[in-house]
Amino acid sequence: MKDVNLIRNICIIAHIDHGKTTLVDRILELTKSVDPRQMHEQFLDQMDIERERGITIKAQPVKILYQYKEKEYEINIIDTPGHVDFSYEVSRSMAACEGAILLVDASQGVEAQTVAHTYLAIENDLDLVAAVNKIDLPNANVDETCNEIIDLIGIDSSDILKVSAKTGQGVENILNAIIEKVKPPKGDVKKPLKALIFDAKYDKYRGVIVYVRIFDGSVKKGDEILVMSTGDKYEVIETGIFTPLMKPTEELGPGEVGYIIAGIKEVGHAKVGDTITNAAFPSDSPLPGYKEIKPMVYASMFSGLPEYYEELKKSLEKLKLNDWALFFEPTHSPALGFGFRCGFLGLLHMDIVRERLEREYEIAVILTAPNVEYKILLSNGNEMFVNDPAKFPDEDEIQKIYEPFVKLSIITPSDYVGDIFTNLQNERRANLLHTENAGKNRVIMYFKVPLAEIITDFFDRLKAISHGYASMDYEFLGYEESDVVKISILINKEPVDALSTIVHKSKAYIVAKKLVDKLSELIPRHQFEIPIQAKAYGRIIARADIKALRKDVLAKCYGGDVTRKMKLLEKQKEGKKKLREIGQVSIPQEAFLAVLRIDEEKH
Template identity: 70%
Template sequence: MKNVRNISIIAHIDHGKTTLSDRILEITGAVEKRKMREQFLDSMDIERERGITIKSHPLRVFYKSKKNGKVYEINIVDTPGHVDFTYEVDRSLAAVEGVILLVDASQGVQAQTVANAYKAIEHNLEIIPVINKIDLPNANIPETELEIEDLIGISSEEILKVSAKEGIGVEDVLEAIIGRVPSPKGTENEKLSALIFDAKYDKYRGVITYVRVFNGEIKPGDKIMTYSNKQVYEVVETGVFTPDMTPIEKLKAGDIGYIIAGIKEVSLAKIGDTITNATDPVEEPLPGYKEIKPMVFAGMYPGVPEYYEELRKALEKLKLNDSSLTFYPDHSPALGFGFRCGFLGLLHMDVVRERLEREFEMTVILTAPNVEYKVILKNGEEVIVNDPAKFPDESMIQEVYEPYVKLSIITPPEYLGKLMNLVQNEKRGIMTSTENAGFERVVLNFEVPLAEIIFDFFDKMKASSRGYASMDYEMIGYRKSELVKITILVNKEPVDALSIIAHKNKAYAMARKLVDKLAELIPQHQFEIPVQARAGGRIIARSTIKALRKDVLAKCYGGDVTRKMKLLQKQKEGKKRLREIGSVSIPQEAFLALLKVGEDENK
């Protein structure tokens, strides 16, 4: 075990984690040259196209040290950089002894860099700071060094400088891993305890769990048990990633690998759970396990109502590979049968939608995203609401609580005023502190309602700071708030799918924008259509879609004006009758209007 090193690569999104993994694969010869391609570890098309990592990817390489000539086994976990997938990063850090903290030389320390560095410190991991992209013309290495020194207190001599793209300095990183990261502790003689840090579904072999073995050993034929739900399985195969799945005789203490044990659903192999021996289990699970909870909810409906069953099957198959996706059947009078889905964030929602369209050729309508509210009714009952259509009537509500997050923004000082104005005045944020983050960098800390930052906050923040600011957030709990449900009525009929929940102070402004937007998007009919917004038992905004009118005066060539008036009056009465019996067809774009309410301000 002395020659084993387990490390994770952490960074802000797009700072070069996967490219560094590519170069390590090349240098160690883990992949044949003819098979090598860019972003080798990113297996999904969406990951490759967008240049982002969505799933963690483990990898085992062997490297012969230039200093002592010994061969070392290095297990690397490449992690996602986006804030939506923070729990995956958290679990990956629990599986290793050290981290490579990667910082882009042209962008410097950013919000996710800070968040991930603090996570590594919490886990007591050895941190190897690496400045990447030193070959770029706009690389500012001295300033980035100062920022890293301020962040984790490591002197500039210990900071490595590389260009993962060009392969400069990558061997120094491998030598630093061997020299600085401690070898794993634990023994094979103790009871089995292994951490599940990821899982994926294979349609032929069931769930493949990615594990880090801390104590004991695990081999095919062993009976294992998952600690959280006490389910017992028999191990069929154990193996490692080189980078393809390669079966081996057994996984022992200190190893990172995979287990296939006939588990049928990914939801049964919970990330962060402990695997132990079924006949001789450990008394205590490994620390830090918590259930992943969705933060953002949206209605999902098939583009064609007849495809409801196909959408259900597609979501079930997708859930097999993505245990953080939740869904249950829902019905909307406007959109028909569909599902209420829970996501980790907006990127996760976007990825799920795109995967449905690509992998299952499903066209879906997504309603506006919402968060989960706690509502205390006057009879003392507590209700959890994540669908505005199911928000209780105001007369029944005692108190409403909404989720708050701790928001950190890193920005150059010149954009301070604009960002503070955006968060405090527009987004109901409370400023808690500011701190220096190195040369020409300031960290702003706020407490903000989650509902305010899932809509259009990221775009507005980038616009206010010319793209320089970066953000990170984490949940801090629920707080009492004054919220109202805004119901949209089209032709005096409520349309549930267009309901939203807003703060009392913002209700009128949001309702006004929404009815105006809908009046643009709903096509004209043969009769006049009022589009109204109702909140607190009264109409607070209205917009009217004018009727399509036939020119009934075209045949009148002069003559008495009363004849013309009589024809117009007759037409008016006909339109009035038609409005009472006519139904309004609302196009799909109208349901997406809620997402576009803030767009005009961003442009």
């Protein structure tokens, strides 16, 4: 079994596109961990969507062997996602490590998610190796970036490494610093098995492959393991390490990072953050930090054509095998038919699920506008959580409504502080908590803001205001009482649930008016007049009408008595009335995205 003093476990903290996956590519090349014939860019990003977008969605571990001062060290690197939606996965990856590389782009500087994840690393007592990347770029501002890192973690400037992950310059210094500065793992092979699940993926031939870090004890083929949060028991079929390809080993011991295959059928049975122990000699307590992850954003998903409903259901079930954070349940809309109410970690997660359905399963879906989950105290004293406007109770049944609030942190050049503050304070019901200096000409602003105000278009708006320089991160604070109201849309006097939305009372009339006007443009004219109404507070607060397509019934009347003309017009009027009674309004798919567009047009 490997000597724990020769093991180092690290993760990489970096904002999106700051070069962490490229850095791992250079480390793999330098340590000859991958056959040069198999090597390609972004080697650890397994999905096409990760390569194209240049983002990491799934944490991907790799074990490398590195010779330093005549000793062979084992370094386990866990390449973590950088986006705020996957911050829980990042926190669990950090719990599996003793150290972290803090990687900052010299042309971009320290960004909001880097700050959040650095504080998380300090809380987890990780040893930090700071490095400035992309020093080869003509617009690299190395000195200024070093000062920002010094302000963030208070280290000496001589401890900050300067590298170029693209060219490989300085990469060897990072490996040396990992050996010197990061403490080796602790662990006792004689104690009962204690292993942290930091990720899992589904393989259609072998079931769930669980990614683990062993803290105490050991695990090998034939052992019976116990998942501590569920009490489920499984027999181990295979253990192994990542080189980065999966390579079976006889056993995994303290400090090691690897995988376990044990015939687990669903990723949901081996969740990230859970603890695995030996069923015969279980550990007294699980590793700390495990929590059931809750979706933050909800939207309804429909296949567009009823015959594809079953196909959409099967595709979502297959996708959930690999994405433990995806939640869905059947729903029905009179306008769109049968579909699913889905829960996501955030907007990026929602976008990735939609894109994976389209690419991997070739299913085009209609997604309704995203909503957050509200807590409602009913008049009878009961509490309920509602994430679908269609299921919102009537106003007379509601005593209080609570909506989710988040702490939003924004790092921006000081030139844009005024515009960002105005947008958040005036248009998004935000309260400024405090500001901090983040080095030369950069400010960190902290706001308390309702989650509903930032989930639709705020990120794009922030980038537009700051010309791409600002970055954001948020963390959930809790629920607070709020004055929100449901706006129901009636088309031809029939309610269309999929177009309902929940807004703050101060915006109800503006949103309702824009929504009915937008729908009157998008819905085609029919043989009869169609009223589009927005209802809130138990009454109609906005209306727009789509005029009927009209045939000129007087075209054949050349002169003659006016009563004849009146008779023809009355006959036409009667026909329109009858049509309207039995008429079905066809609503195009774009209309269901109108709620999203309203948010875009508010600014």
